[in-house]
Amino acid sequence: MLVxxxxxxxxxxxxxxxxxxFPVAAAVADEGIGRNxxxxxxxxxxxxxVVEGGWTAEGNWLVVxxxxxxxxxxxxxxxxxxxxxxxxxTYRASERxxxxxxxxxxxxxxxxxxxxxxxxxDVVDDTGVLRFAVNSDTRLDSVIExxxxxxxxxxxxxxxxxxxxxxxx
Amino acid sequence: MTGWWRRNAVALGVLVVVxxxxxxxxxxxxxxxRGGASHDVFVPLGESVQYAGxxxxxxxxxxxxxxxxxxxxxxxxVTVKIDPDPTNPIACLSPQLHEVDGPRRAWNERSxxxxxxxxxxxxxxxxxESAPYSLRLEYVVPEDATGPFTVDVNSVEGWPDLARLRVEx
Numbered sequence: 283m284l285v286x287x288x289x290x291x292x293x294x295x296x297x298x299x300x301x302x303x304f305p306v307a308a309a310v311a312d313e314g315i316g317r318n319x320x321x322x323x324x325x326x327x328x329x330x331x332v333v334e335g336g337w338t339a340e341g342n343w344l345v346v347x348x349x350x351x352x353x354x355x356x357x358x359x360x361x362x363x364x365x366x367x368x369x370x371x372t373y374r375a376s377e378r379x380x381x382x383x384x385x386x387x388x389x390x391x392x393x394x395x396x397x398x399x400x401x402x403x404d405v406v407d408d409t410g411v412l413r414f415a416v417n418s419d420t421r422l423d424s425v426i427e428x429x430x431x432x433x434x435x436x437x438x439x440x441x442x443x444x445x446x447x448x449x450x451x
Numbered sequence: 452m453t454g455w456w457r458r459n460a461v462a463l464g465v466l467v468v469v470x471x472x473x474x475x476x477x478x479x480x481x482x483x484x485r486g487g488a489s490h491d492v493f494v495p496l497g498e499s500v501q502y503a504g505x506x507x508x509x510x511x512x513x514x515x516x517x518x519x520x521x522x523x524x525x526x527x528x529v530t531v532k533i534d535p536d537p538t539n540p541i542a543c544l545s546p547q548l549h550e551v552d553g554p555r556r557a558w559n560e561r562s563x564x565x566x567x568x569x570x571x572x573x574x575x576x577x578x579x580e581s582a583p584y585s586l587r588l589e590y591v592v593p594e595d596a597t598g599p600f601t602v603d604v605n606s607v608e609g610w611p612d613l614a615r616l617r618v619e620x
Contacts, residue, residue, distance in 0.1 A: 355557050
């Protein structure tokens with residue numbers, strides 16, 4: 283009876299399970315494909331300064347070069363959610379430079395570009411997770427998750443963001 | 452037993468009426484709440500349809516490689532004849548291109564991204580155009596999208612109907 287009760291407790295879904303997002307784990311250089319989002323992170327770099335066109339800013343930057351596309355539908359679909367979670371804190375991709383953040387996505391046609399995350403100064407060498415989705419409300423929708431170990435990354439003096447354009451692959 | 456049936460005849464009679472009525476009312480409420488669902492009017496290849504007062508179609512399509520489109524894609528060019536009602540000309544947004552089979556992807560009109568410039572191409576129906584004209588629509592699709600497609604002409608006046616014109620490039 284006790285064992286049975288324990289089993290039932292074990293398999294009972296949590297309160298939020300019925301509206302939880304569907305995470306899709308992908309490694310750097312692998313494409314993660316969800317319901318209506320496909321993302322491939324090509325390169326992750328750290329920099330003391332970020333350059334985009336004539337704009338530049340100093341800080342503790344994480345720069346992500348990636349390709350993103352919609353899968354089935356592109357009407358009103360854009361890369362709305364791009365976050366990096368580390369040390370229990372979640373950073374949204376910076377809106378300061380022009381980047382792939384909020385870029386409209388095309389069905390089956392990848393676009394390349396970059397995202398820049400401005401981290402707190404005390405974030406040094408922990409492992410964090412990048413998350414990408416087409417809506418900021420991710421309930422019951424796919425979220426592409428890419429794990430990034432900051433300790434493996436060298437910090438460069440300056441990194442230039444890629445322009446957002448049709449991918450040439 | 453017959454005594455029981457006879458004693459409860461009135462209640463049983465009411466049940467016979469109320470139970471089916473419950474189903475009908477719940478079902479009609481549900482369908483009314485889902486009133487946003489469109490009623491697709493399928494138009495076979497090469498034919499036209501009366502829609503929102505206008506004669507829409509026939510539609511023609513061709514698929515070509517295009518130097519302005521990214522690698523791995525082709526451009527589907529669709530022309531749709533529109534003969535508006537002169538007293539109340541049809542207005543519509545740029546139609547979407549839908550895949551009929553397979554992954555059933557959908558693409559937006561892309562002549563702006565293809566940098567076609569501001570030429571005379573009409574990509575949406577204007578409520579100020581009372582003479583017959585043709586929409587000329589361009590869609591960038593991945594190489595593996597070969598059709599058949601439908602072009603969905605959608606007008607507020609025609610709501611909740613939607614004219615889906617079949618094209619086979």
